[in-house]
Amino acid sequence: MTPSNRARLAIFAALAVIGSLEAVDGQKPAPAQSAPATRFTRAAAIDAPIVRASAGLDKLLPRQAETIYQAVASRFRPARAMDTVTFMERFWRLPVNAGFSASLDHIKTGLVEAGFKEGALSGTLSPVLAVEEYPNGGNGWELVRAEMTIVQSAAGTAPERVFDPVTDYIALCMNSFSTPPGGVTAPLVYVGNGADAASYASVDVKGAVVMGDGRMGGLWREAVGLRGAIGVISSAPPPAYTRPDETPEVFQWGGVPYDEKLKAFGFKASRKVADRLKERLKAGPVTVKVDVETRFNPGPGKLLVAEIPGRVSPNEHIVMVAHIQEPGANDDASGCGTLLEMARALQAAIAAKAIPPPGRTLTFVWGDEMRASREWLQRDRGRQT
Numbered sequence: 001m002t003p004s005n006r007a008r009l010a011i012f013a014a015l016a017v018i019g020s021l022e023a024v025d026g027q028k029p030a031p032a033q034s035a036p037a038t039r040f041t042r043a044a045a046i047d048a049p050i051v052r053a054s055a056g057l058d059k060l061l062p063r064q065a066e067t068i069y070q071a072v073a074s075r076f077r078p079a080r081a082m083d084t085v086t087f088m089e090r091f092w093r094l095p096v097n098a099g100f101s102a103s104l105d106h107i108k109t110g111l112v113e114a115g116f117k118e119g120a121l122s123g124t125l126s127p128v129l130a131v132e133e134y135p136n137g138g139n140g141w142e143l144v145r146a147e148m149t150i151v152q153s154a155a156g157t158a159p160e161r162v163f164d165p166v167t168d169y170i171a172l173c174m175n176s177f178s179t180p181p182g183g184v185t186a187p188l189v190y191v192g193n194g195a196d197a198a199s200y201a202s203v204d205v206k207g208a209v210v211m212g213d214g215r216m217g218g219l220w221r222e223a224v225g226l227r228g229a230i231g232v233i234s235s236a237p238p239p240a241y242t243r244p245d246e247t248p249e250v251f252q253w254g255g256v257p258y259d260e261k262l263k264a265f266g267f268k269a270s271r272k273v274a275d276r277l278k279e280r281l282k283a284g285p286v287t288v289k290v291d292v293e294t295r296f297n298p299g300p301g302k303l304l305v306a307e308i309p310g311r312v313s314p315n316e317h318i319v320m321v322a323h324i325q326e327p328g329a330n331d332d333a334s335g336c337g338t339l340l341e342m343a344r345a346l347q348a349a350i351a352a353k354a355i356p357p358p359g360r361t362l363t364f365v366w367g368d369e370m371r372a373s374r375e376w377l378q379r380d381r382g383r384q385t
Helices: 003-018 037-045 047-052 065-073 078-088 098-115 216-223 271-285 333-351 372-378
Strands: 128-134 142-153 186-189 209-212 231-234 265-268 285-297 300-306 311-323 362-366
Touching: 037 300, 065 209, 065 265, 065 333, 078 333, 098 128, 098 300, 098 333, 128 231, 128 372, 186 271, 186 362, 209 216, 216 231, 216 265, 271 285, 300 333, 311 333, 333 362, 362 372
Parallel strands: 186 209, 209 231, 231 265, 311 362
Antiparallel strands: 128 300, 142 285, 186 285, 300 362
16 A cells, blocks of 8 residues: 555544544634444444545545645655655664664654654643653564575585575574674575474484474474574465465565574575575585674663644544554555654644644554554553543
8 A cells, every 4th residue: 555545544534533623723624514423433444445435435524524634635745755664664673673763763853854842742732752662571683684695506506695685685584693703504404394303203404404394483493492403494385365376486574582592593485485495405415604693682662652732632642553663665664654744744734724733632653563552551541541
């Protein structure tokens, strides 16, 4: 979904919940059109494709909704939202790590440029932002570099890069440790499924890089935890929704257990990569060199909160959230960019008096997908009402 489509849906969803913007400083928006609560509830439950196709949606919104939408949409710049996506997509973003922190700072800078000032999130009528911290509990894993090269092969293809630095840049699993300086060289061993003991009945994998078609958890346990492999490659198929038969280069990123004693590594391989490695192994023994550099950055978790204070019921919040962590553009850099541009456009429209300030506080939150909303609620009891 493009940032502009995301924005349109977000604006209509906000309007459906807000009901109306309040008249302030002499501004007098058109009176809201009343509607039974059940109709609003029903509207909020409609999924996105139906909302886009619904010709009757306007009947469920306040009368001034289209005027407000046009004022905000005319100030929304999809290219500016995409700039945020482009900035963020280069990073493997996890809470506390450098990519997460850089992304949060990028969004914060955009808010400041839009007129949000850093300060307390209550007791003001001006747009405000704050960075809130909480005990993280994570290790802030960060990918610096991950390379695997076939250095010896009976197929005569060596040296041959295993993972493409562009299409496979998230192949290394979270919590993988660095290899020794200069990398490590080891035999590549294919064990079939690899997630059960039977896969190892006739093979010794100690000191090897093991490839298996099973899920990462079982493969790691059997090969690294129980048999001394230095690392693993899981070629387990991705979820069906990725249409793996049509997209053999697609794989799902993943993680391995954090283990300071084993200090091993894991990779996820697409069908395309796995099939190529299996072809090389059919021709004879394969030796690979693995060079991995990662960092761990333990510290407090952070979430970025921006607010346009309500003028009538400031303690009632309309909360919009996007998550920073995870790799890539669409999950959820596109949401982060769209939400930032939404905040900018709304504030610009209010500052220009194209629309009045909101009656309820508009709250924008960026953080960890698994914790941001919960941490925002727990920071202040008043937010839970």
